[in-house]
Amino acid sequence: MSGDNARVIQLPPEALLPAAEVDAPPGLDDLPVRPGPFVGRTRELDCLDAVLTASGQVVVQAVAGLGGIGKSTLAAHWAATRARGHAPIRWISADSPAGVQQGLADLATALQPALAQALPLEALAERASQWLATHTGWLLILDNVNDPADIAPLLARATTGRILITSRLATAWHHATTVVRLDVLDPAESLDLLTRTLTAHGPRDLDGAADLCAELGHLPLAIEQVAAYLAQNPLTTPRAYLHLLSQYPADMYRQGAATTPAERTIARIWRLTLDRLTALQPLAADLLCVLAWYAPENIPATVLDGLAGPPALNHAIGLLNAYSMITADPASDTLAVHRLVQALARTPDPDDPHRTPAAIDQARNQAATQLSEACPAWNVPAAWPTWRTLLAHIDALTGHAAEATDTDTTANIHDHTGAFLDNQGQTARAISYFQRALTSRVRVLGADHPHTLSSRNNLAYAYRHAGDLGRAIELWERDLTHSVRVLGADHRGTLTSRLNLAGAYEEAGDLGRAIPLYEQNLAAMMRVLGADHPDTLTASSNLAGGYRSAGDLGRAIPLYEQNLAAMMRVLSADHPDTLTSRNNLADAYREAGDLGRAGPLFERNLEARLRVLGADHPDTLTSRNNLAGAYEAAGDLGRAIPLFEQTFEDRLRVLGANHPSTLTSRGNLAGAYEAAGDLGRAIPLFEQTFEDRLRVLGANHPDTLTSRGILAGAYLSAGDPDRAIPLNEETLEDRLRVLGADHPSTLTSRNNLAGAYQEAGDLGRAIPLFEQTLEDTVRVLGPHHPSTLSSRLNLAGAYEAAGDPGRAIPLYEQILADMTRVLGTGHPVTVEVRLMLAAAFASRDGGAEQP
Incomplete structure (x- = not known):
């Protein structure tokens, strides 16, 4: 060299050798020291082992995954413990072109230290590239590659040896022999990692450790960061850390132990990725913050429709997937995000430009808008699968967002x-x-x-x-x-x-307040909307229902008939409201004992709903159930039972095992079996229905109380009053507490308990209960209500069973007069009461037959 400051460097002869003739001295390996335990990853390590180096060819493998997933740790552990026969093993931080160049220069210097004083950085890197191209047996680990272009020149020249790449990019390694997509640890492995670190210097309180690992999403870096924090804070338990994380998430995500490098905390690692993504496509970071408010898995890609134009949206999704910030599944058209990535992206941090409070608010509101627009109509069965998919994400948004x-x-x-x-x-x-x-x-x-x-x-x-x-x-x-x-x-x-x-009011049994409101509403709707308005017709049907609940079929049935005629004229014969009106009229006919008119209406309704709505529509299933009930009421169990069985199977398939209508179908089928005398099949179904309603609806739900009462009745039919009586007592007690003393269902429970006492031969307790029930039913429902007639009949039967026909006969006579007036002389119930009256006369008169 020349000039005033020239420096003469004397190189030893070996430094001037061609790169091909330079042998690697021992001790050139430079793997980073990875303190702490290594757990799991057996499959991934075996996968790296599986590729054998073919003579004269380079083997390129890539380990890809989310930042903090443990890619570098896996590579270092494999190289240190399982990279059999490779020498030298060199580690290059390849997150930039400068990093690659520096790593190659360091290799050249390690091979020939004298060159460090003689050649500039670029020449040293070139010397290392020449050496790699002319030697075999080496292992080069290119850590944290952000851009495949940064290492492309090296890969093109290094045609022998073995290269292991780690990168957050998951989709850029088409030339690699093997790509290992790294996922989180399994729960046992993450707990093992936390426990080993935390107990390295002695026992610790591990309460909450498994819950903490789950909260951290089993992400290795997060486990390591938290374990280091807990190790240096011996008074903080995993359970206490969970509390801190819930109260101060932004602080805890960026805090490690005193020895944790700032750039190795969760918040810092992902911020660097988001910086790069924002530079490539600003929408990508915004999109991640929106996805943070949903459930971590099975996010329908359609939820994002309209968030941006399709090209920009597809580009953003592609970048997030490429950098392992999300996982896209083309088979199901869904996305997944690690739960800890989501938690961080939902946590405001004024020092992070991606997570300012304003940005968090904007992302949350956008997430709500996207979900709102994705929600279909809730009452259309074809949309139910979509709802079931969206529910997890609605639950997540609701849980994450403060009220x-x-x-x-x-x-x-x-x-x-x-x-x-x-x-x-x-x-x-x-x-x-x-x-x-x-x-x-x-x-x-x-x-x-x-x-x-x-x-x-x-x-x-x-x-x-x-x-x-x-x-x-x-x-x-x-x-x-x-x-x-x-x-x-x-x-x-x-x-x-x-x-x-x-x-x-009607459902509460308060018909004294319900019917005047129905009447007032119908009058107002006729005045405001007109007699033929659909809402007016609905109000008319509701008033008819009120009359029916009051036992006034004389006013209910004509109003139902009038309502059906108007519905057919105004809305058409197949309109859903018309079908509902026809069902109501058929049910009123059935209740009045007019099965000759009820059955054909139920059959017609089922045919129409099958044709208009399809076999699996809930209303069609209801029609089939109602028709089965009409057949049962007519005593045609041969047709009723198969329909009940089919309806139960269809509801189980369409609505699910826990839907109230499915539980109703099981109970109805059990009732039909009971009516057929098949208590062996009926009672297990009644028991299962009661248990399911108890679990699904709760102990105080009216349907649960009804199931208990029906089960008690089945035990009584089976001749087992010892099981029936406690159930009836419990049901009466619960209905008194939940519904009140005057609710019709409470009156039914008191009647059932009295019947159980009578069946057990305890008329001393039965008769006072029957008397109280009749008195209350007359007061609450009126003297002519069907329930009142049943109560009077039960009391008359109890008097007769007690050998007191003198008190039974006046009751039978009153019941017969009411039944004849309401149901007619030929109705089966009227005929049965006439026979009971005759038997009571015979009992009183020593066998003399009455006219």
Whole structure:
């Protein structure tokens, strides 16, 4: 060299050898030191072992996966323990072209230290490339490759030896012999990793360790970071750390132990990836923050429709998938995101440009908008599979988002989800969604907004379906008051509120308040909407139902007949409301004992629903169930039982084992078996129905109480009053507490208990209960209600069984007069009562037959 500052370097002769003639001295391996235990990964290690180096060829393998998944740890462990015969083993941090160049220069220097003083960095890197191209047996680990272009020149020249690549990129290694896609640890392995680190210096309190691993999504880096933190904080247990994580997520995600490099924390690793993604496609980072609010797996790609134009959206999804931030499954058209990535992306951090509080709020609201637009109609069976897919993501959004952040959009999601769940018989879950929707709408829109009134109405319906009529009535009374004040007495919303309240009164057995409301509503609808308006026709049907509940079939049946004729004229013979009206009339005929008119209507309705709605529609299944019931009432069990069996099987398949309609079908089938005298098949079905309702609906639901009473009746039919009586006593006690003393179902329970006492021969307890039941039924339902007639008949039978025909005969006479007036002289029940009266006369008169 020349010049004033020239420096003369004297190289030894061996430094001037061609690269092909330079042998690698021993001790050139430079694997990084990886402190801490290594667990699991047997399959992945075996996969790296499986590729044998063919003579004269380079073997390229890639380990790909999410940042923090353990790619570098796996590569280092494999190279240190299983890279048989490879020398030298060199580790290059290949996250940039400069990093690759520096790693090659370091290899050249390690091979010939004297060159470090003689050649610039570029020449040293070139010297190493020449050496790799002319030697075999070496192993080169290119760690954390961000861009395949950064290592392309090296791969093109290094044609022998073995190269192992680690990268977050999962889809760029088409030339690699093997690509190992690294996933999280399994639960046992992640717990082992945490436990080994935490107990390295002595025993520790491990309470909550498994839960903590699950919360961290079994991500190795997260487990290591948390274990190091806990190791240096001996007073903090895994359970306590979970609490800290829930209270201060942003702080905990970026904190490791004192010795944890800042760049190795979870938050820092993923921020670097998001920086790169944002530079390539800004939408990618925004999209990840939206996906963070859903469940981690099986996210339908269609949820993202409309978020951006298809080219930009596809590019963003592709980048996230390529960098292992999400996993795309083309077979199911779904996406998955690691739960810890989601948790971090949902956590605001003012120091992270991707996670500012404003960005988090925007992503959450966008996630809600996307879900809202993806939700189909809740009452269309064809849409139910979509709902079942979306439910997990609606649950996740609802659980992650604080109630105070809810908007009208989220309230809309909650309302529609509640309606779907209620329709599916998951009433408890429905109530929680309706409650959240109502709370949000009161806060966002005010108590008097129409959407708020709608939410209150929905919640009341769910309470009613859950059997909590007390809360349902309270809400509907409040809703009606609001509607009258805000909308006016004749507004359609007010009329609907009044109708709902009347229905709740009817179900609670308070017909004295229900029927006047039905009558008031019908008059108002005829005045406001006209006699032929569909809502008016519905109000007419509801009033007929009120009359029927009151036992007044004389007013109910003509009104049902009139309603059906109007429905057919206004809406058509096959309209769903017409089919409902025909069903109601058929059921009223059945209750009146007019099976000759009931059966054909049920048959016609089933045929129409099969044709219009299809065999699997819930309304079609209801029609088949009702027709089976009509056949059973007519004593035609040969036709009833196969229909009940088919309906039960179809509901099990279409609606699921826990749907209330499925449970009803099982109970109906059991009742038909009982009617056929087949208690061996009936009782197990009754028992299963009761157990399922207890589990699904709860101990206090009216259907559960009904099931217990029916099961008690079956035990009694089987001659087992010892099992029947405790069940009847329990049912009466529960109905008194849940429904009140005057509810028709409570009166039924008291009657059933009296019957069980009579069957057991305990007339001393039976007769007072029958007397009390008759007195209450006359007071609550009236002297001519069917339940009143049944109570009078039961009391007469008890008097006769007690040898007191003198008190039985007047009751039989009164019942016969009522039955003749209501059902006619030829009705089977009327005929049966006439025979009972004759037997009572015979008993009183010593066998003399009465006319």
